[in-house]
Amino acid sequence: MRLGRWVSDHAVLAVxxxxxxxxxxxxxxVVLMSFNQPASRAAYTFDAFTLNNWKNPCGPEGLCSSLVTSIQIGVLATxxxxxxGTLMAFAxxxxxxxxxxxxxxxxxxxxASPEVVMGASLLALFVAGGLGGLLGFWTILIAHIMFCLSFVVVTVRARLQGMxxxxxxxxxDLYATESQAFWKVTFPIVFPGILSAALLAFALSFDDFIITNFNSGQTVTFPMYVWGAAQRDIPMQINVVGTAMFVVAVAIVFLSEMLRRRRERVR
Amino acid sequence: MTAQTVVTPAAGRQRRWNTAWLLLLPGGLWLTAFFVVPLFQLVATSLYDPSGSEELGYAMTWSWSNYGDAIDFYTGPLVRGFGYAAVATLLCLVIGYPLAYAIAFKAGRWKNLMLILVIAPFFTSFLVRTLAWKLILSDNGFVVGVAKTLGLVADDGRLLATGVAVVAGLTYNFLPFMVLPLYASLEKIDHRLIEAAGDLYASPVQGFRRVTLPLSMPGVIAGTLLTFIPSTGDFINAQLLGDTTTTMIGNVIQSRFEVGDYPAAAALSVTLMVLIVILVSVYIRRAGTEELL
Structure with a gap:
């Protein structure tokens, strides 16, 4: 009886x-495959353990340059x-x-729009404007700023509304001027919101494939590289990048969580 | 207005109005130029002469027939796009609800940790993650082996390159879009309401059905929309996990654009957008909440 009770209490948790x-x-x-030594170039199954992928992440041609492109676009778009977005949220x-x-x-x-529609319509605009030949780094950047913008506004707005x-x-009232009040009171309070909006924007930009695919021309970002590789043979090093992304992101989240806790304890 | 600002109310209002527009202008212009204008261009492109090409240019001929042709020719992918997305959304709801519920009501001090765990897997690249599913569902993999033993898959059957794999991929990739809004609305529920139901002799199941579930409806609606809309347009899962018989509308739009068949691709994109808008507004009306927008 008691056992049944315990099970029903914990069933949701178990699910x-x-x-x-x-x-x-x-x-x-992904982590496992980053240590994989495939039997043949075409086989995507675990065969033998190796550290080679981690020692030589830039081995496959174009992988690291695609990462650099993604980071450049990600930083600028962010x-x-x-x-x-922050200006809009304040307004x-x-x-x-x-x-x-x-x-x-x-x-x-x-x-609320599907990404294909946004990517397709931007491409339609660029082509109609005679810019079809100029597709590349800058058109990707334009698109990324566009779709990251709304997410920034929503995130910063939530923080501002809570203030x-x-x-x-x-x-x-204590004789601060309007600009002093803004920079010494408002901005420091809103800053965590701006920071998390920026992180979100970077994550969205870095991982975007669908919109980028329409507007990239010959430029290859990391998701574009993986897409191309998936049509041929998949280098195990993409799993190294995948694992690294996971580790870095989790580290950032835990770090910010720890900082938040410490700040709360000080208060 | 504080005491030391010496402006008349009217001038003050005028100034605030100007500030608001100055703050909004850069972002607003960006969204107008690269989101709104392109949508109009997409509609225009969908009416171009279909016999044009990128080299020769396109003539605006108001070819409404582009729509009929595209829908006729790609009925399968269109239906599959919406069908797969609907099934994936339902599956996300079924597995996402217990997870969100447990985080909101059962996790106690582990709440934050569990929330982090929900989003953590999605820090890895979307494409790398989806390729991992290719391996999980591969023909001689563990999942197919178990499914064969249980008789869920025929002995010579496979999961990869079927609709099942595509739906599984969609379900996996869009799960957090379901869980987070569900959690947000469950978390807001006043526990005393559920206790009150119990005090009034409701069984836990009744209490859930008549108190918790109705109060979590905003989350259910937000979650289903956030899952359904991106998955109808998705083409990554169908490309990496499916085959030529599982193409979704997104795949067709992508490949039509790639070969330069802009009018057909644009007509399909507009069709997709219009269908989504219709479905979403019917859904919101029937669910009875408009506060979402």
Missing amino acids: ALAVLAYTFLPIVI VGATLL LVRQRFRGRSLANVLIFLPM DSRLEQAAM
Whole structure:
């Protein structure tokens, strides 16, 4: 009886853990395959253990240059989208003006559109504008800033909405000028929101394939490289990159979580 | 307005209005130029003369027949795009709900850790992850072996390069888009409401059906939309895990654009967008929440 009770109490938890295990299954495969020595170039099965892939991640031609391209585009797209998006978030939260709901719709729509449609329509625009031959780094960057922008606005806006605006008023009551109140009170409070928006933008840009695929011309980003490799033979080094991405991202998340906890304890 | 700012209310309003527009302008222009204008260009392209080419250029001939032709020719991928996405969304809901529920109500101090664990696998590249599924579902792999033993797959059958593999990939890749909104709405539920149901002699199952589930509907709606919309347009899973009989609408759009058949590709994209808008608005109306937008 007691056992039955315990099982029903923990059944949901058990299912949840099973689902989590399922989400980690491919990660295990990716990590495993990063140590794989395939029997032949065409075989995508685990054959023998090796450290060669990790020692020589740039081995396959074009892999590392595609990574560099992805990082360049990611950084520039992050800077652009974070800058434009933060300004928009401030306008939407702090100002009352006509056309607000229109602005909100404009920001919401890109997040609700399928990526193929966004990629296809941008390509249609570039081709119609006679820019078909100029597709490459800059057109990818334009597209990435476009689709990252909405996510930045939403993230920063959430942080701003959660902020007590009386803090700013208090600062001004204590003779801070408007700009002092902004830089000494508002900005430090909103900054974590801007930072997480920037991280999100980088992650979205770095991992985007669908929109990039339409507007890349001859430029090869990392996802484009993997796509190309998947049509021929898949170098094991892409799993090295996949594992490294996972480790770096998890480290960032845990670090920020630890910092947050420490800050809360100080308070 | 604080005491030391000496402006008349009207001038103040004027100034605020200007500030708002200055802040909005750069981002707004970017979204207009590279999201809104392209959508109009997409519609225009879909009406171009289909016999044009990239070298010779296209003439605007208002060829509405592009739509009929494209839909006739690609009915299969169109239906599959929506069908696979619907099944994947349902599966995401079925496995995502217990996970979100457990994090919101059962995880206790492990809540944050579990939330991190939900998103952590998705830090790896989308494509690398999907290629890993190719290995998991491969013909002599473990999953196929078990499925054969259980009689779920015929002895000479396979999972890779079938619709099952495509749906599995979609379900996997879009799961966090389901779990996070579900968690957000479950987390907001006042526990006392569920306790009250119990005090009023509701069994745990009744309490769930009549209190928790209805209160989590905003999350269910947001989650299903966030999963359904990107998966209808997806072509990565169908390309990497499927074969020529499992192509989705996204694959066709992608390949038509690649070969330079812009009018047909544009017509299909517009069709996809319009169908999604219709489905989503019917769905939201029936579910009875518009606060989402």
